[in-house]
Amino acid sequence: MSSLTPTARVILGLVALGPRTGYDIKRITDSSTRFFWGASYGQIYPELKRLEHDGLVEARDEPRGRVRRRVYTITPAGERAVREWLLDHETAYELRDEGLLRLFFGELLQPDDVLDLVRRRRAWFERSAALFRELGEQLEAQDDDVLRYGVDLMKWNAAWFARLEQRLSQS
Amino acid sequence: MSSLTPTARVILGLVALGPRTGYDIKRITDSSTRFFWGASYGQIYPELKRLEHDGLVEARDEPRGRVRRRVYTITPAGERAVREWLLDHETAYELRDEGLLRLFFGELLQPDDVLDLVRRRRAWFERSAALFRELGEQLEAQDDDVLRYGVDLMKWNAAWFARLEQRLSQS
């Protein structure tokens, strides 16, 4: 009924995992879901209010010293909404890769420039894979499948571009 | 200077490959760049006008019978802008995968429901891989690296989820 927006789903999900402040949500999305579903302050705070207004979360003030702090907790209605979404079969998938787009327009460039582009892409994916791995170690990641997906995906990309690099540098 | 918007880049690139109408651009993005950079009419037509106003493309009317038709061609300034963008090192990469997000919130579900989700995901990626392959055959794809990337990515995803499925169904 309430038909959650994409960002509302992330937020509601995180609150369903445990009580959270808006700041918490930003921190968590930045370090974990960022790569496949991010959120910015400009959405988080207004969205939390909307969710509260719709009765899906409850808020209470829990200041730390004199720092005001508003902690959100899931309600039964909120739990139902999350569950309903999680069981829904409709699934958005979207990839926006400017590097790929540049590769698509490769014939507008000199072969050497294309090769440079591919090389940079490979290096970038290698760095990303390393970054994900570090992130996992910091979080002492239990058996986080999603994090593993991130590492695996970046590694696969690095390998794919390495193969293309090979092919291009031979011809 | 003109600082192209993401969609402007796709459009300008396509016009740089050859004269195109707005309709052409929609058709092409729908069948090729769609998966990693799409565009809708609501952007294409206004953006073409903006690009014309900025002197990056030129327009002329080439009606087919009584069907009005506006064909856009790249200008030297437009060519410079495309080239500049293609050689730029800053590269946006963004993935939005609702399935992954659901997996991330897996602990809110029963194990059986997670398994179902993973199974559906695998099936979806398998279908996507097949779709991409067909697309390539229709286009009699020469050696389109980007299309190959699409097929490979979908296949890799299907395999990744198949492995997870195995792991989950054993425990």
Added chain:
DNA sequence: CCTAGCATGTAATACGTTACATGATTCA
């Protein structure tokens, strides 16, 4: 004392989709 981090929020802007309106042509 100063910096980094905790904490909340909004206004302006940018980006993008959906739905609709309009009309010609081609082909079954």
Added chain:
DNA sequence: TGAATCATGTAACGTATTACATGCTAGG
């Protein structure tokens, strides 16, 4: 004759980022 495709366009809406404003607290 009716459906599909070619073809252009806009208004309303939804979604998201950026940049800014504000202020407390802990630790070097």
